[in-house]
Amino acid sequence: MTCSPVLVTGLGLLTAHGRGPARLLAAVLAGEPAFSEVRRFDPGRSRVRAAATLADAGDLTAELVAVVADACDDAGLAHRRAECQLFFATGTGTTVVRSGGQGNGPAELAAAVARRSGLSGVARVYTSACVAGSTALAEAASMIARGRCERAVVAGGFLVDADHQALFDAGRALADDGAVRPFSKDRRGMLLGDGIVAVVLESAAGTRGRGDRVRSRLAGWARAGDAYHVCQPDPGGAGLASAIRAGLARAGVTPAELAYVNANGTGTMRADAAESSALRTGLGAVAGSVAVSSTKSVHGHALEASGLLEFAVTALALDAGQLPVNAGFRAADPQCPVQVVREPSPMVGRYALSCNLAFGGANTALVLGAV
Incomplete structure (x- = not known):
């Protein structure tokens, strides 16, 4: 069943x-990565010292508030933020204990962002690892499609820190050649990246009189679990x-109508092969002909914010009518028989x-549609 329109504004x-x-x-x-040696903090004894980071990123809360303001301004809602609830994606690792034991x-972080941004409050908080942001988008879209709210701000953020860098380095998950090469035979792992994102979703009625603000449609969404292993795919x-089939069905879209897939593509051996499967x-018969890339190869892995970041990138690319390039790709892997985007197209x-x-x-x- 096709859902009611949910617009990205x-x-x-x-x-x-x-x-x-x-x-x-x-x-x-263009497929131009932002990876370099970390300067914002001391990576200590980490084997891999590269990530995609800003040298001058500020406090996470302040940066989130600024990005939410940018999204509301982009949507033409600068003076109507109080009409928006916040759906918030973050990691449990953001927890800091203040003096006196107050957590x-x-x-608390979500509440602070909503308050300082002038939003009406926090609808829900998601800490479900690397699908936190995409889950937040799906649930906000579901509420809008069902008429339970007219508009929402979906936001999340991750700034690379020494603890996460050391954790993934210790697990040998980071690429020791300083490049993320999703689906390439010689891929060596992932690299972390800063990502703070806010997306405004609205109903068609909510954009009345502001039609020029619509960027794209969130046409379909779905979630599924396989519970195969705690960390292996x-x-x-x-x-x-299962999620792909359900998302396409909700959108009323066939696999043959897809122009592009922004893959999870971490650049790790098992995950890329599993995603290719x-x-x-x-996607069935058209799987080998649909253009595929992972933009993590350019901006890095933003953990809980990654689903939001990659959704935003996909929306921008769809609007521009251009395919994001899978950076770092050098050699085809028989375990990853996908149509990788290797040059601007x-x-x-x-x-x-x-x-x-x-x-x-x-x-x-998440299925996006052009407007």
Whole structure:
């Protein structure tokens, strides 16, 4: 069953490429990564010292407030923020204990962002690892489609820190050659990246009189779990394939209508192979011909904010009519038989898919449509 329209009307972004969408869009369309040796903090004894970071990023709360303001301004809602609830994605690792034992965890951070941004309050907080942002988008869209709210701000943020850098380095998950090469035979792992994102979603009625503000449509969404392993992906990609099929069905879109897939593509051996299997199962006969890239190869992995960041990038690329390049790709891997975008190319079609996976077997699929 096709859902009621959910429109993307505002975007706010802060990544290693800077603030706002222009430089990030240019980088992903050209396949120009932002990875370099970390300067914002001392990576200590980490084997891998590279990430996509801003040298001068400020306090996480302040940066989130600024990006929410950018998104509301982009949507033409600068003076109507009190009409928006916040759906917030963050990590449990943001918890800081203040003096006196008072916690400042995810819920408190969300409340502070909503209050300082002038929003009406916090609807929900998501800490579901690398699908937190995409899950927040899906649930906000569901509420809008059902008429339970007219508009929402979906926001999340991750700034690379010494603890996360050391954690992923110790797990040998980081690429020791300083590059993320999704789906390439010689891929060596992921790299972290700063990502603070806010997306404004609205109903069609909510944009009345402001039609020129619509960027794209969130046409379909779905989530599925496979519970294969606490951290290893299901090699067959059953959960993601199920989410892809359900998201397309909700959107009323066939696999043949997809022009592009923004893949989860972490650049790790098992995850990329499993996602390739999921795409083959979920998209069927057209899986080998749909353009695929992972923009993590350019902006890095923003953990809980990654689903939001990649959704925003996909929306920008769909609007521009250009395919994001899968940076770092050097050699085809028989375990990843997907049509990787290797050079700047036009996007032919009106629909795109953004996929995300997380530890524990959580999977999301978001279908975007051009306007």
